[in-house]
Amino acid sequence: MTFLLSALILIGIIIFVHELGHFLLAKLTGVRVLKFSLGFGPKLIGKKYGDTEYLISSLPLGGYVKMLGETPGEELKEEDKLVAYNYQPVWKRFLIVFSGPLFNLVFAFLIFIFIFLSGIPALYPDVGNVTESSPAAKAGLITGDKILEINGRAVDSWDEIINFMDENQGQNLLIKVRRGGNIIELSVTPVRKSGKSIFGEDKELWDIGISPLIYPVVGEVVKGGQAEKAGVEKGDIIANIDGNAIKTWEDMTAIIHGNPGKPLKFKIKRDNHVMEMTIAPVKTPVGDGKEIGLIGIRPSGNDFIKKYSISEAVPLGAKKTWEMSVLTVVSIVKLIQRVIPADTIGGPILIVQMAGEQASRGLLDFILFMAIININLGIINLLPIPILDGGHILFLGIEAISKKPINEKVIAIAQRVGLAIILTIMVFALYNDIIRLVTGKQLF
Known part of the structure; x- marks a missing residue:
């Protein structure tokens, strides 16, 4: 029940934000909005202000906007054509259509700002494994060193170490570390x-x-x-896998990832007792025809909550929104290229599951998931498929170039084709969801 409620809240807010974009831009551009509803289905309550009836409907799944003149073939009085959607110039209709996906992206941006202000988990800059013969090993870094500074700039999280290496590609780095009670300076060059x-x-x-x-x-x-x-519980310590001593999380994941489908013998410490379990990692595709093993655990981490100021959170929110938008576009391309297996496409059941899981972890995890789905919806809606906003934008582009509206019959046929494409994808996604439920296959 909690999972279903979480999914309803998630989908409801996302669709409402999308429709709110269409509504506000229609109002701003002078188009008459006949109805703006929170939810679908039969009206529960409603009130008319000006030309618009504001409704709360029975099905809490987002909302909808009904504009004057948006239905093809709608008969209008001459004076009403001035405020009818289909009689507006192309640029106004473009703004109205584009505003839906745009509002989803803007909403995600605002969520990311809130998350950065609230604080996100960050790893301490403590050194775990040091690869043999690596630049770090040659420079003298050892497990347990705490990195304090790089090139004179203070470091307080592991992400900053990664950023330094990306920014200084191949250039020498002067690293200051704390080892025990001593401060040591080391010189190392990324390769x-x-x-x-x-x-x-x-x-x-x-x-x-x-x-x-x-x-x-x-x-x-x-x-x-x-x-x-197998009986693994939160707080368990993985001590040994197949005779290999485990000191860090990376030691463990290297063995699990490298043995998909192979039963592994685990020694686990729990409350001063050592338990033995046999677990076979699930084969999980990662692209390029390769697989890794997963057993379904996440680390407790050597982390802390890092909060950002508003001046830091705004650009970070913009960066994260851009990165997730690009990732969504690239993912669609990779699906078409078959780099990403088609069975990774998820449908409504997966969304319900993931919404419930994120909600059970806490508010920040849930709204982070909401930001990601907002971006996915915003980008997917811009695909040039008839019935999607991107399809409408495509028609508007053709109209702008040809200087005349597209024939309504052509639009109707194109929309039927677009609907068939979307329904096919939805059925396939639902099929994948059912297969995952039946087989217990893990997607992440």
Whole structure:
């Protein structure tokens, strides 16, 4: 019930924000709005102010806007054409159509600002594993060192270390660390390293051969995952896997990721007792035909909550909105190119599951998920598919170039094709959801 309620709140707010964009721009451009409803279905209550009836409807799934003249073939009085949607110049109609997706992106931007102001989890700049023969190892960095400064700039989180390496590609870094009670200065130069993007494709990185210190303590057990089925609990310490001593979270993930589908013997410490479990990591595609193993656990972390000032939160919010928008576009392209498997497409069941999971973790996790879905909806709505906002924008572009409206029959046929495409994708996504439920396959 909580999962369903969380999903209803999520979807309701996202669609309402989208429709609010259309509504406000219609008002600003002088188009008459006949109805603006919070929710769908039969009217519960309503009040008319001016030309617009404001409604609260029975189904709390977003809302809708009804403008004068938006229905093809609608008969209008001559004086009403001045405020009818279809009789407005192309630029006004473009603004009205574009404002829906734009408001989703702006809403995500505002959510990100709120999250940065509230504080986000950040890893302490403590060194975990040091790769043998790496620049860090040659410079003398060891596990447990706390990085205090890089090139004279204070460091308080692991993300800042990564940013320094990206900013100073191949340039020498002067690193100040605390080791025990001593402060030590070391000189190290990042080197190019081949890595993988989130789509499993080759990617060049700058690296000195260190990873953050994250202890192998279970912070969360994913419901329905292999770890939960085996009896792993929050707070468990992973001590050994297949005879390999585990000192850091990275030690553990390297073994799990590298053995998809293979039963592994775990030694787990819980309340001063050592328990043995056998867990087979689920085979999980990561792109490029490759797979990794996952068992469904997340670390408790060596982290803290880092808060940002408003002057920091605004540009960070804009950056995060841009990055997530680009990621959404790239993901769509990778799906078309089949780099991302089609069975990763999720539908309503997955959204309900994820909304419930994020809500159970807390408000910030839930609204972060809301920001991501807002961006997804905003970008997807801009795809040039008839019935989507992007399809309307495409028609407006053709009209602007040809200097005449597109034939209504052509639009009707195109919209039927667009509807067929969207319904096909939705059915396929629902099929994937059902398969995941039946097989227990983990997507993340």
